[in-house]
Amino acid sequence: MNVASTNIRASAANCIYLVVDKGRSLSDVLPQAQQHFSNGKDKALLQQMCYGVLRWLPRLDFFCSRLLQKPLKGKQRPFQFLLYVGCYQLLMMRIPSHAAISETVEAAVAMKAGGLKGLINGVLRSFQRQQEQLTEAAEKVDSCLYGHPNWFIKAIKTAYPQQWQQILEANQQQAPMWLRVNQRQFTKSDYLTELATADIAVTDAEFDHQAICLAKPIDVFKLPGFEQGSCSVQDGAAQYAATLLDVQSGERILDACAAPGGKTCHMLELQPTLETMVALDCDDKRLTRVNENLTRLQLQADIICADASDTDAWWDGQLFDRILLDAPCSATGVIRRHPDIKWLRRAEDIEQLAQLQAKILHKLWSILKPGGTLLYATCSVLPQENKQQMMQFLSTQADAQLLPLHPDDNVDSPGWQLLPGHNDMDGFYYCRLVKQGV
Numbered sequence: 001m002n003v004a005s006t007n008i009r010a011s012a013a014n015c016i017y018l019v020v021d022k023g024r025s026l027s028d029v030l031p032q033a034q035q036h037f038s039n040g041k042d043k044a045l046l047q048q049m050c051y052g053v054l055r056w057l058p059r060l061d062f063f064c065s066r067l068l069q070k071p072l073k074g075k076q077r078p079f080q081f082l083l084y085v086g087c088y089q090l091l092m093m094r095i096p097s098h099a100a101i102s103e104t105v106e107a108a109v110a111m112k113a114g115g116l117k118g119l120i121n122g123v124l125r126s127f128q129r130q131q132e133q134l135t136e137a138a139e140k141v142d143s144c145l146y147g148h149p150n151w152f153i154k155a156i157k158t159a160y161p162q163q164w165q166q167i168l169e170a171n172q173q174q175a176p177m178w179l180r181v182n183q184r185q186f187t188k189s190d191y192l193t194e195l196a197t198a199d200i201a202v203t204d205a206e207f208d209h210q211a212i213c214l215a216k217p218i219d220v221f222k223l224p225g226f227e228q229g230s231c232s233v234q235d236g237a238a239q240y241a242a243t244l245l246d247v248q249s250g251e252r253i254l255d256a257c258a259a260p261g262g263k264t265c266h267m268l269e270l271q272p273t274l275e276t277m278v279a280l281d282c283d284d285k286r287l288t289r290v291n292e293n294l295t296r297l298q299l300q301a302d303i304i305c306a307d308a309s310d311t312d313a314w315w316d317g318q319l320f321d322r323i324l325l326d327a328p329c330s331a332t333g334v335i336r337r338h339p340d341i342k343w344l345r346r347a348e349d350i351e352q353l354a355q356l357q358a359k360i361l362h363k364l365w366s367i368l369k370p371g372g373t374l375l376y377a378t379c380s381v382l383p384q385e386n387k388q389q390m391m392q393f394l395s396t397q398a399d400a401q402l403l404p405l406h407p408d409d410n411v412d413s414p415g416w417q418l419l420p421g422h423n424d425m426d427g428f429y430y431c432r433l434v435k436q437g438v
Helices: 008-020 026-034 040-055 057-067 074-092 097-110 114-138 142-146 150-159 164-171 188-197 240-245 262-270 284-297 347-365 387-396
Strands: 178-181 211-213 231-233 252-256 276-281 302-305 320-326 368-378 400-402 416-418 428-435
Touching (some): 008 026, 008 097, 026 040, 040 057, 040 074, 057 074, 057 114, 057 142, 142 164, 150 164, 150 347, 178 188, 231 262, 240 262, 240 320, 240 368, 252 262, 262 276, 262 284, 276 284, 284 302, 320 347, 347 368, 347 387, 387 400, 387 428
Parallel strands (some): 252 276, 252 320, 276 302, 320 368
Antiparallel strands (some): 178 231, 368 428, 400 428
């Protein structure tokens, strides 16, 4: 076993390096790293460091750029991220300063670079001495103050001139854990009683659907009846998808881009007597999660691995009554859950995603019955993927009619945009269309 993989700070530095420099998803690299730790507290500490550094990466880079003569490159590049881990501990965590510094220095040894001990020790001690002045200087730089790349800050300022700061600040918060109560087993009221009996605290649960927000995250296997399908973990905003599509008994339903299956399962919970539920996704690995969720909840769907836009390859020729298109997107509405998104996305990605969304949307529209409903959804806050996408579609698709979701939803500004932090939910967008004709 690699010695570095069993050192928490070394492992954190490596995870962040793989995300920022190698373009890997934190959802992939973090669980792999956590497998080397048997202690739950160690796993949690590793996660806290990875999430924290990725949330405040520009600020940590700003500090190190002032304290190093030049950035570490080449084979030494992972140690640049080890310095970020050290600075983050001193800046944001309750670890005693002497322990944060000494443990970070020892991580360099675990990473087989004992020769860098002096450099890392010197930089961290300099940061400790100059922290107040460096922080004051960093807060004059937008990317450091808000913890986001400049292109994204500019885009949010343009799209939301009154709310941009609120959005950026919400993205920096730790996301809460939301549950969806399986109404086939419990009413929401009854499950709240189950949680209270188990001494599991909740926050405000006064919503018009089955959503419950926990006061703090918990191991799912400690939730009453979880293994028997009593509930699922799903953000409150994502839970609107099934209620807005409003599937009815005997209908043929398509959940396009369905993985990991939360919305598929929710629709089946709400309406168990559908004629057909097709869960489609192009990622075979992620479809495994769909199958696992269906099995735990004792539900059934037709699972298909295919490109949603290539209907010739998978569609059986029968039109669908309702389609949920949870479109591939920038995921900029769920940054608080996935801070790596800020560093995996580029400004030029947005136009490419918008083109892909339009392609899938037009293809799926062609397999929707006249009179049928399509719900377009993204976990993005960028207008190019949301309102602008829908305005373009409505202007070119003569048989598409908007079904408003709230009073401000109109053809000039279609859909419902939930911003990150609204009722402590993720950022999400919904737009509902009906296909005219007989």
